[in-house]
Amino acid sequence: MATSEKPRPSWELQPQKGLEGKAVEAGAGAGPEAAAERRRIVRNVAVLSAAFMVHFTAFQGAGNLQSSVNAEKGLGTAALATIYASLILSNVFLPVLVIRWLGCKWAVAVSLVAYMPYIAAHFHAGWATLIPAAAVVGLGGGPLWCAKCTYLTVVARSFSQSSGETSDVVIVRFMGIFFMIFQFAQVWGNLISSLVFSTGEEADNKLTGDLGDVCGANYYAPDATAPNATNASPPSAAEINTVAGIYLGCMVLAVLIVALGVDSLSRYNENDREGSGSGLSGVRLLAVTLRLLRKKNQLLLLPLTIFLGIEQAFIGADFTAAFVSCAWGISNIGYVMICYGVVNSVSAVGAGWLVKLTGRMPVVVGATILHAGLLVTLLLWRPHSDDRVTYFVISGLWGACDGVWLVQVNAMCGILFPGEEEAAFSNFRLWESLGYIVAYAYSAYIITYAKIYVLLVFLAAGVGLYVVIEISEKKRLAKVSP
Numbered sequence: 001m002a003t004s005e006k007p008r009p010s011w012e013l014q015p016q017k018g019l020e021g022k023a024v025e026a027g028a029g030a031g032p033e034a035a036a037e038r039r040r041i042v043r044n045v046a047v048l049s050a051a052f053m054v055h056f057t058a059f060q061g062a063g064n065l066q067s068s069v070n071a072e073k074g075l076g077t078a079a080l081a082t083i084y085a086s087l088i089l090s091n092v093f094l095p096v097l098v099i100r101w102l103g104c105k106w107a108v109a110v111s112l113v114a115y116m117p118y119i120a121a122h123f124h125a126g127w128a129t130l131i132p133a134a135a136v137v138g139l140g141g142g143p144l145w146c147a148k149c150t151y152l153t154v155v156a157r158s159f160s161q162s163s164g165e166t167s168d169v170v171i172v173r174f175m176g177i178f179f180m181i182f183q184f185a186q187v188w189g190n191l192i193s194s195l196v197f198s199t200g201e202e203a204d205n206k207l208t209g210d211l212g213d214v215c216g217a218n219y220y221a222p223d224a225t226a227p228n229a230t231n232a233s234p235p236s237a238a239e240i241n242t243v244a245g246i247y248l249g250c251m252v253l254a255v256l257i258v259a260l261g262v263d264s265l266s267r268y269n270e271n272d273r274e275g276s277g278s279g280l281s282g283v284r285l286l287a288v289t290l291r292l293l294r295k296k297n298q299l300l301l302l303p304l305t306i307f308l309g310i311e312q313a314f315i316g317a318d319f320t321a322a323f324v325s326c327a328w329g330i331s332n333i334g335y336v337m338i339c340y341g342v343v344n345s346v347s348a349v350g351a352g353w354l355v356k357l358t359g360r361m362p363v364v365v366g367a368t369i370l371h372a373g374l375l376v377t378l379l380l381w382r383p384h385s386d387d388r389v390t391y392f393v394i395s396g397l398w399g400a401c402d403g404v405w406l407v408q409v410n411a412m413c414g415i416l417f418p419g420e421e422e423a424a425f426s427n428f429r430l431w432e433s434l435g436y437i438v439a440y441a442y443s444a445y446i447i448t449y450a451k452i453y454v455l456l457v458f459l460a461a462g463v464g465l466y467v468v469i470e471i472s473e474k475k476r477l478a479k480v481s482p
Contacts, residue, residue, distance in 0.1 A: 034162045040263070041159045045152060045174050047261040048108070049181035052148065055112050055254035056182065058119055058247030059137075061189025064316050064337050069235065069330070070125055074221070074444035077317060078127075079134040081440035083118075084309070084433040086138020091430035092290070094139065095146035096423070104154075104265040107147035109258045114140025116251050122244040142429060149425035151265055152178060153414040158268045167418075169356055172411040176352025179406050183348060183399070186341020189247070194334025196243050197235045211327045212382025217449035219322030235330065292423045297416045300469050301409065302431050304462030308405050309435020311371075311455055315340065315398050317440065319378075322448045324391055327383035332391075340395040340402075347403025360408060361470055367404035368463045374398055375456050379449055412469070 066076030098107045114136050121133040156174045160167040212218060292298045320333045354363050374397055381390070409428065417424035435458075442451070 038159055038162055041155045042177075044155060044263050045177055046181065047257065048148065048151065049178045051108075051112075051254045051257040051262070052178070052182045053185045053188075054250050054257065055115065056185035057189040057192070058250040059115055059189075060185050060316070061193050061243070061334075062119060062122065062247055064186075064190060064320055064333060065193060065330075066317065069240065070130070075125070075127060075130060077440045077443040079118075079130045080313070080317065081437050082131050082134040083137045083141070084436035084440065086135040087141045087433040088138075088430055088437070090139045090142030091146070091426045091433065092142075095143045095426045098143035099147050099150065104147040104151040105258065105262050107143045108151070108262075109255055111140040111144035111147070112251065112255045112258065114144075116248060119244055119247045119251060123241055125240075138433075141433075142426065145429045146425045148178075149410060149413065149428075154265055154268050156414075168411075168415050171414045172355050172407060173352045175407045175410050175414075176349040179348030179403060179410075180345045183341050183345035183403065186344065186399075187338045190334030190337040190341065192246055192334075193243050194331060194338075196239050196246075197331045197334070210382050210384055212384075215326035216323055216381055216383040217379050217447075217452065219318075219326055219448045220446075221321070221444045292417065292420065292427050295417075296472075297469055298424070298427060300465040301412065301416075301428075303458055304405070304466050305409060305428055305431040306435040306438075307455070307458035307462040308402075308409060309432040309437075310439045310458055311398075311405070311435075312402065313436045313439035313443075314451060314455060315395070315402070317443055318448060318451055319395070319398075323378075323383050323394075327385055328388070328391065336391045336395045339392045340399040342399070343396040344399035344403045344406075347400040348407050351404045351407045355408075361467075363404055364408060364463065364466060367401045368459065370397060371401040371459060372456065374401070375452050375459070379452050416469075416473075 063080060066080055070076030070079065095107075098111070101107075102110060117133040118130070118137045121129040152174045153171055156170040157167045159165075159174075160170040163170070316337075320337065324333050324336050351363055374394060377394065383390075410425075413424040413428050439451070
């Protein structure tokens with residue numbers, strides 16, 4: 001079948017302009033001005049990443065505690081499901097509109113504010129406060145993540161033109177840098193909660209020995225609410241309020257970092273990107289997002305994207321509740337998730353460099369084998385209150401796998417759909433959110449080993465179709481190459 005090469009996007013044909021209006025020709029990597037511009041791009045990537053880290057120190061720290069702190073009648077997981085249900089609507093309707101109105105920088109800043117009511121609701125957590133605030137988070141999440149991904153992709157292409165490297169390599173590297181810094185949110189957010197909650201540690205660890213009959217793969221949330229059934233002793237209201245206050249301060253700081261420290265994307269010809277949605281309005285803006293679902297590569301990415309949402313929901317809600325909180329105690333969740341965050345950060349940047357050396361496929365295959373091994377281990381392991389090293393090993397290796405999935409899937413969205421970043425990343429967040437919703441929706445109603453089997457099925461399907469994409473792309477490039 002004949003394959004025609006897609007026309008190059010406008011940013012690859014036109015010279016880039018700096019803030020002073022001076023053109024930087026594509027591939028012109030020499031000279032102090034070009035080097036200074038590359039340093040400025042790297043600084044923008046680092047500052048934006050730091051803002052996300054500070055912000056999600058609060059959000060992820062709170063999210064990891066929901067299934068344990070707000071466990072009564074499934075309030076915590078219901079709030080998390082609400083966030084991602086709202087995020088689906090947000091991803092479909094809002095990203096292109098908000099980015100068009102505000103630009104990527106201010107879309108990020110305004111979207112960060114939408115998360116604040118969710119943290120404030122923890123001062124009086126209940127169905128009437130937490131659920132509406134969770135819905136607002138979802139509305140802000142779509143524009144936030146789409147603007148972030150678009151920003152990184154556009155500045156990566158500008159950097160590649162100046163440095164002479166291929167844009168694919170720079171996109172993966174910048175995604176790796178972002179997630180390396182971003183995932184340290186797991187460290188600080190969980191450290192804050194663990195230090196505050198450690199004052200009630202004497203109430204934990206009432207039960208010792210093999211708890212595999214009620215914890216681990218055999219954990220079932222309704223049974224765990226019975227008195228003395230597990231080691232999950234809830235923190236006091238004063239401790240929860242202290243953590244919420246610290247988290248709210250983090251979110252305010254993140255908005256200030258973006259507002260004062262990140263350059264506008266107009267510096268890099270933001271409005272010259274074909275297919276970006278610029279200049280469209282009404283239903284046509286929505287079509288920019290939805291029309292990608294007609295493309296084969298977008299459809300083939302869906303199972304792996306959904307898996308990404310399910311596996312992140314599992315480690316943050318089910319692993320923390322069924323294994324850590326149940327068998328070891330709530331005050332230890334933060335320490336275990338710190339390990340996850342540190343390894344995730346290292347994996348994110350390491351995956352970018354490994355891809356440069358080995359290509360994408362070996363990295364993806366290695367992560368698949370490791371992740372499948374972890375899931376089988378969770379099916380067989382009977383958690384014990386003294387198995388402390390095991391908790392950290394599992395969370396760390398899970399973080400290593402997640403770092404690979406985050407970088408590779410995000411990078412593939414930018415690589416496969418140049419000029420349509422908003423639509424591609426909007427679809428990514430939409431289907432990842434669906435994975436979160438599915439996982440949180442059944443979290444309180446099915447036993448843990450059934451959730452692990454679901455993960456195994458999506459992992460196998462997602463990676464299998466990802467391999468199909470890689471093979472078809474190699475064939476396509478072979479046909480268009482001279």
